[in-house]
Amino acid sequence: MSSLRERKKARTRAEIQRQALRLFAERGYEATTVEDIAGAAEVARSTFFRYFATKEDVVLFDDVDPLFEKALAAIPAGTPLVVALIKALRATFTELDEQKRADEELRMRLVRTVPEIGAASRARSAGDVEQTACLLASALGRSDEDLEIVTLAGVLIGARLVAQTLVAREPSRSYVDATLETLERLRGGIPLFDEPVVGSP
Amino acid sequence: MSSLRERKKARTRAEIQRQALRLFAERGYEATTVEDIAGAAEVARSTFFRYFATKEDVVLFDDVDPLFEKALAAIPAGTPLVVALIKALRATFTELDEQKRADEELRMRLVRTVPEIGAASRARSAGDVEQTACLLASALGRSDEDLEIVTLAGVLIGARLVAQTLVAREPSRSYVDATLETLERLRGGIPLFDEPVVGSP
């Protein structure tokens, strides 16, 4: 069913992305203009924007959420939620690595390295509370209006932010591991919540 | 110690932000250019960028945080952290005058409403983890490298996001109340963490 037209489109898209990643790696993200990328891919500048809405988008093909959703739904009923989340997270990322390893390396490095891309990535992946609440609601068979569901959604997004912070502090670290560790720590309850403050001297 | 120079700077900054928020409310975020804002604040375009690094920053800039920080430091030593946070939050907002409270409301509405601002706000959340961790570290007399501190910081940011969601659902609601309620709920531990998932049918 793939007409010549569709094959060409796919090839153009891939080529733009390939050249973009190559140039980002060579000269850096800021120092590479969209015009450079278009030129390297032998395409007009306006064509670039027909394939990718923004310059960041070349780096961010973020299909993680739907994959995670699928993985979570596949966890057998009766599993405690935290465990289910942990398993689904592992499954998602191992599946992701198998498919596109070479480019994925570079992509991750750019996300960690270039502040602008990192910010864009966080803005997308952090998602909003409502979205996560929906996910949890369907996982637990509850309503997404449920205040407990919403609260839990917030905590989980917080956990992701913590993981990102940990990776930022120690870039060699795996994001998945950092997330898993944070979830594990939260299983023991929210730390320090009843610790006394020291006050001002 | 506040020289004329510093007072003027503070006034200029406040005026730019006030005009910006007013214009955003009137014509929308996209439809308002930095030049419009500068003009309304009777200031040069380049001056705008001396006060705010980006157009988004004019919305994200928050002069409530330092107030909260002060309020937290004023809580007597020995108070459990959650209680201290709750008290400090209350104190901060009762202290705000009518004008600032209204500005704060509008700011929050824009963060929820304009996708671009929401994204920028989320993108900064990770940085906020570090910042919040510092705050908590000094409140508890610990190091901000402490993993428990960082984790707690993430949870609190999550709580803030939850509060925003609740206000979005029920706009008549006060943001402070929503935050306080969420903190109270979290005192009882993270809800639903060990609830069994239903799996896919």
Next chain:
DNA sequence: ACAGAAAATAGGACTGAGTCTCAAAAGATA
């Protein structure tokens, strides 16, 4: 009170991202 130092501002030039339009090219259809 006044001169000179330090800081803030206005104003404008410039780069690059993102949008839009239109005519030409390539592909599909019959």
Next chain:
DNA sequence: TATCTTTTGAGACTCAGTCCTATTTTCTGT
């Protein structure tokens, strides 16, 4: 082949953000 549709190229345009310089405003020492 002729014709209709989709994709592309090219260029004009807006606006965010950077940078530089001359000018004004505030501060400081005398």
